[in-house]
Amino acid sequence: MAGGRRAAGLALGWGCCLLLCCAAAGKLEVSMPAVVEVESGGTARIECNFYIPGNGSYTYINWSYIDRNNRVRLCHIAGSEILEENVDYKGRLSVGEDNTLSISRVTMQDARTFVCQVGAGSHGVGENRTELRVYKVPEAPEIVANPAGISVQSSDIPQIAHCVSKNGFPPPNITWHKNGEQLQPEEKMVKIPATLTRESSGLYTVSSTLFAHVTREDRNSLYHCTVHYWLRGQRHAMESRRINVTVFYPAEHVKLQVMPSSALVKEGDDVKLVCEADGNPAPVFSFYKRGLEDSWQDLSSLADTNSGVLNLHDVKKSSSGLYRCQTLDLDDMRQLEKDVELVVNYIEGVHVKMEPSSPLQEGDSVRLSCDAHSPVALDYQWRDEKGRKVGEGNQLFLSNLTFETSSNFSCKVIAPSVPGLEQSKQVAVAVHGKPRIVAISSPLYVQQDEVVNLTCKAIAFPRPSVHWNVNGTAHEYIENQHIASNLTVRVNHDLLRAGAMCRVSNALGISEKHIQLLVESIRKDQKTPESKGVIIVAIIVCILVVAVLGSVIYFLHKKGKIPCGRAGKQDITKPEARKDKIVVEVKSDKLSEEAGLLQGANGEKRPAADQSEKYIDLRK
Numbered sequence: 001m002a003g004g005r006r007a008a009g010l011a012l013g014w015g016c017c018l019l020l021c022c023a024a025a026g027k028l029e030v031s032m033p034a035v036v037e038v039e040s041g042g043t044a045r046i047e048c049n050f051y052i053p054g055n056g057s058y059t060y061i062n063w064s065y066i067d068r069n070n071r072v073r074l075c076h077i078a079g080s081e082i083l084e085e086n087v088d089y090k091g092r093l094s095v096g097e098d099n100t101l102s103i104s105r106v107t108m109q110d111a112r113t114f115v116c117q118v119g120a121g122s123h124g125v126g127e128n129r130t131e132l133r134v135y136k137v138p139e140a141p142e143i144v145a146n147p148a149g150i151s152v153q154s155s156d157i158p159q160i161a162h163c164v165s166k167n168g169f170p171p172p173n174i175t176w177h178k179n180g181e182q183l184q185p186e187e188k189m190v191k192i193p194a195t196l197t198r199e200s201s202g203l204y205t206v207s208s209t210l211f212a213h214v215t216r217e218d219r220n221s222l223y224h225c226t227v228h229y230w231l232r233g234q235r236h237a238m239e240s241r242r243i244n245v246t247v248f249y250p251a252e253h254v255k256l257q258v259m260p261s262s263a264l265v266k267e268g269d270d271v272k273l274v275c276e277a278d279g280n281p282a283p284v285f286s287f288y289k290r291g292l293e294d295s296w297q298d299l300s301s302l303a304d305t306n307s308g309v310l311n312l313h314d315v316k317k318s319s320s321g322l323y324r325c326q327t328l329d330l331d332d333m334r335q336l337e338k339d340v341e342l343v344v345n346y347i348e349g350v351h352v353k354m355e356p357s358s359p360l361q362e363g364d365s366v367r368l369s370c371d372a373h374s375p376v377a378l379d380y381q382w383r384d385e386k387g388r389k390v391g392e393g394n395q396l397f398l399s400n401l402t403f404e405t406s407s408n409f410s411c412k413v414i415a416p417s418v419p420g421l422e423q424s425k426q427v428a429v430a431v432h433g434k435p436r437i438v439a440i441s442s443p444l445y446v447q448q449d450e451v452v453n454l455t456c457k458a459i460a461f462p463r464p465s466v467h468w469n470v471n472g473t474a475h476e477y478i479e480n481q482h483i484a485s486n487l488t489v490r491v492n493h494d495l496l497r498a499g500a501m502c503r504v505s506n507a508l509g510i511s512e513k514h515i516q517l518l519v520e521s522i523r524k525d526q527k528t529p530e531s532k533g534v535i536i537v538a539i540i541v542c543i544l545v546v547a548v549l550g551s552v553i554y555f556l557h558k559k560g561k562i563p564c565g566r567a568g569k570q571d572i573t574k575p576e577a578r579k580d581k582i583v584v585e586v587k588s589d590k591l592s593e594e595a596g597l598l599q600g601a602n603g604e605k606r607p608a609a610d611q612s613e614k615y616i617d618l619r620k
C-alpha cells in the first residue's frame with residue numbers, strides 16, 4: 001500500500017524532492033505490506049509496488065515464499081509473460097496488471113512469508129516481503145460440568161468443568177469465569193490447564209479444564225468459559241453458555257418441626273415430625289423419643305429416614321414428650337441433632353355430679369356439676385337430649401322438675417385454645433313418680449254397636465303400664481316421654497252404662513281415669529260408621545265450614561258482644577249438639593289448637609279459657 005502511494009506521488013511529479021531522494025538513493029525500491037490477513041478459504045491479495053530510478057522498466061518479477069529459510073519460487077514474470085512454476089499452487093495463483101499476487105482458496109499452509117523480487121536491469125534487483133496470515137474464527141466454546149458433582153471437602157483441587165473450542169486459527173485462548181468474574185490460576189486454589197491441538201486441516205482446537213475448590217455457596221454459582229481469538233489485528237471473544245455444578249456439602253444446621261403447629265395438637269390427631277438438614281446430599285435421619293431416666297427410644301423404624309419425616313398416627317396423651325432428630329453425614333460421619341417437645345392436648349376424666357343424687361320427684365330441683373382434666377383452659381356447655389344448648393358454665397341448675405323435663409343432659413367440655421378438642425358426658429336426670437294421666441277420651445260420643453277407640457295417655461318414670469277394665473284390643477305406643485294406649489272396642493249396653501276405666505301403674509303408684517260414653521242424639525247417617533268413615537269425615541268437614549260461616553255472618557249482623565263464660569257453659573249443658581268424637585289432650589301447648597277445633601264443632605266462639613275450665617280435672 002505504502003509503495004502504491006509513493007508511486008502515485010511520483011506520478012504527480014514531486015520533481016525536486018524525488019530527484020534529490022532518488023539521486024541520493026539511486027536504486028530500485030520495492031514496497032509491500034508487511035502483513036496481509038485472509039480468512040481460511042478466501043482469496044489473499046498481495047500487492048507489490050516498485051520504483052525504478054530513471055523511468056526504467058523492470059526486466060522480471062520473481063514471486064516466492066519462504067520455507068524454513070529456503071525460498072520456494074512461485075512464479076516468474078518477464079515482460080507480459082507469466083511463467084507459473086509451483087505445482088503446489090497450480091490453479092490458485094494469478095498476477096494482476098498491477099502486479100498483485102492473488103492466492104485463492106487459502107489454507108492454513110498458506111500462512112507464510114511471500115517475497116516479491118523485481119529485477120530492473122542496470123538498476124539491479126530489489127525485493128520486499130509480506131507475511132500472509134490466515135485466520136479462522138473458532139467454533140463457539142462448548143462447556144461441560146463435572147457430572148459427578150463436587151464436594152466442598154475435597155482435599156485435591158476438584159474439577160469443575162471442561163471447555164473446548166474447535167477449529168480456530170491462529171490458536172485461540174480460553175478463559176474461565178465464575179458469576180461473570182474471570183478466574184485466575186492461583187496456587188493450590190485454582191488450576192487451569194489447557195491443551196492445544198493442531199488438526200490435520202492446520203486449524204487449532206483448544207481445550208481447557210477448570211480445577212477449583214468450591215464452597216456451599218457455589219451451589220448457586222454459574223460458570224462459563226470464553227474463547228479469545230485474533231481477527232484483523234483485533235481481539236475478539238465468544239462466551240459459552242453458563243452452567244451450574246452439583247456441590248456436595250455437609251449439613252451445618254438441622255431443624256425439627258411438629259406439623260401441624262405443636263401448640264394445637266390434640267389426642268387423635270395425626271402428627272408429623274419433620275426434620276430438615278441443610279446438607280447436600282441430605283443426611284440419614286434417625287428419630288428418638290426420650291423415655292424415663294434420660295433413656296432414648298429409637299423410633300427410626302417408624303420414620304422415613306431418607307426424607308426425615310416421622311409420622312405419628314392417632315397421638316395420645318402419652319405421645320407427649322421430647323423428640324430428637326439426629327442426622328448422620330455419610331461423607332464425614334458427622335452427627336447433628338435437634339430436639340422438639342411434642343405436647344398432645346387432651347380432655348379426660350369428664351365427670352358429671354348430680355346433687356341431690358337421690359331419686360328425684362316432680363317439683364324437685366337438681367344441680368349438675370361437670371368436671372374434667374386438661375392441660376389447657378376449658379369451657380363447659382350443657383345440652384338437652386335434642387342437642388339444644390341449655391346452659392353454660394360447669395354447673396347447671398334445674399328447678400321444678402317434671403316427668404316432661406326428665407331427660408338426658410350432656411355436659412360438653414371444650415378447649416377453646418385447641419380447635420376440635422372436646423369431650424361430652426351424658427347424664428340422665430330421671431324424675432321418678434307415680435303415673436300422671438295427661439289425656440283421656442272422655443266424654444266420648446258414640447253410637448250403639450259402633451267400634452270406637454278409647455284413648456288414655458300418661459307419663460311416669462319408671463315407665464308405667466296401662467290396663468283397661470273392659471275387653472278389647474289394646475295398642476300401646478310411645479310418644480315423646482308419654483305412653484298412650486288405644487283400646488278398640490265395640491260399643492254395647494254395658495259399656496254405655498258403666499263406661500271404662502283406664503288404670504296406669506308403675507312401682508311408685510297407680511292413677512286411674514274413667515271414660516264416659518254418651519250416645520249421640522242427632523244422626524245423619526245410620527249406615528255402619530266404619531265403612532262410611534270417609535264419607536262421614538267429608539260431611540263433618542262441610543258442616544264445620546257451614547257452621548263457621550254461619551257464626552261469622554251471625555256476628556257480622558249482630559255486631560254485639562256475647563259474654564264468653566256464658567257461651568261455654570251453655571255448651572257443656574248441651575252435649576247432644578256435638579257432631580264429633582273428641583279426644584282431649586291436655587297439654588298446655590296444644591290447648592289453643594284443640595280449643596279451635598272444638599269451637600268449630602260447636603259452631604260457636606268459645607275461648608280457650610273455657611276449655612281448660614272444663615277439662616282441668618284431667619291434669620290432676
Ligand SMILES: *[C@@H]1O[C@H](CO)[C@@H](O)[C@H](O)[C@H]1NC(C)=O
Pocket residue numbers: 001002003029030031032033034127128129
Ligand atoms: C518494504 O515495504 C515497506 C512498505 O512500503 C517499506 O516500509 C520497507 O522499507 C520496504 N523494505 C525494504 C527492505 O525495502
Ligand SMILES: *[C@@H]1O[C@H](CO)[C@@H](O)[C@H](O)[C@H]1NC(C)=O
Pocket residue numbers: 054055
Ligand atoms: C519518462 O518517460 C516518459 C514517457 O514514457 C517521458 O515523457 C519522460 O520524459 C521520461 N523521463 C525521463 C527522466 O526520462
Ligand SMILES: *[C@@H]1O[C@H](CO)[C@@H](O)[C@H](O)[C@H]1NC(C)=O
Pocket residue numbers: 060062076117125
Ligand atoms: C528469477 O527467476 C529466473 C527465472 O526462473 C531466474 O533465472 C533468476 O535466477 C531468478 N532470480 C533470482 C534472484 O533468484
Ligand SMILES: *[C@@H]1O[C@H](CO)[C@@H](O)[C@H](O)[C@H]1NC(C)=O
Pocket residue numbers: 171172173228229230235
Ligand atoms: C493467548 O495467550 C497468549 C499468552 O498469554 C497471548 O500471547 C496471546 O495473545 C493470547 N491470544 C489471544 C487470542 O488472546
Ligand SMILES: *[C@@H]1O[C@H](CO)[C@@H](O)[C@H](O)[C@H]1NC(C)=O
Pocket residue numbers: 219244245246247
Ligand atoms: C442448575 O440450576 C438450575 C436452575 O437454576 C437447576 O434446576 C439445576 O438443577 C441446577 N443444576 C445443577 C447441576 O445444580
Ligand SMILES: *[C@@H]1O[C@H](CO)[C@@H](O)[C@H](O)[C@H]1NC(C)=O
Pocket residue numbers: 400
Ligand atoms: C312448677 O311448675 C308448675 C307447673 O308447670 C307451676 O305451676 C309452678 O308454679 C312451678 N313452680 C316453680 C317454683 O317454678
Ligand SMILES: *[C@@H]1O[C@H](CO)[C@@H](O)[C@H](O)[C@H]1NC(C)=O
Pocket residue numbers: 385407408426428
Ligand atoms: C338416655 O341415656 C341412656 C343411657 O345413659 C340411654 O339408654 C337412653 O336411650 C337415653 N335417652 C334418650 C332419650 O336419649
Ligand SMILES: *[C@@H]1O[C@H](CO)[C@@H](O)[C@H](O)[C@H]1NC(C)=O
Pocket residue numbers: 452453455477486583
Ligand atoms: C288412637 O285412637 C284415636 C281415636 O280414635 C286416634 O285418633 C289415634 O290416631 C289412635 N292412635 C293410633 C296410634 O292409632
Ligand SMILES: *[C@@H]1O[C@H](CO)[C@@H](O)[C@H](O)[C@H]1NC(C)=O
Pocket residue numbers: 452453475486488
Ligand atoms: C283405633 O286405634 C287403632 C290402633 O291404635 C288404629 O289402628 C285405628 O285406626 C283407630 N281407629 C280409629 C277409628 O281411630
Ligand SMILES: *[C@@H]1O[C@H](CO)[C@@H](O)[C@H](O)[C@H]1NC(C)=O
Pocket residue numbers: 469470471
Ligand atoms: C272379657 O272376656 C273374658 C273371656 O274372653 C270374659 O271371661 C270376661 O268376663 C270379659 N269381661 C268383660 C268385662 O266383658
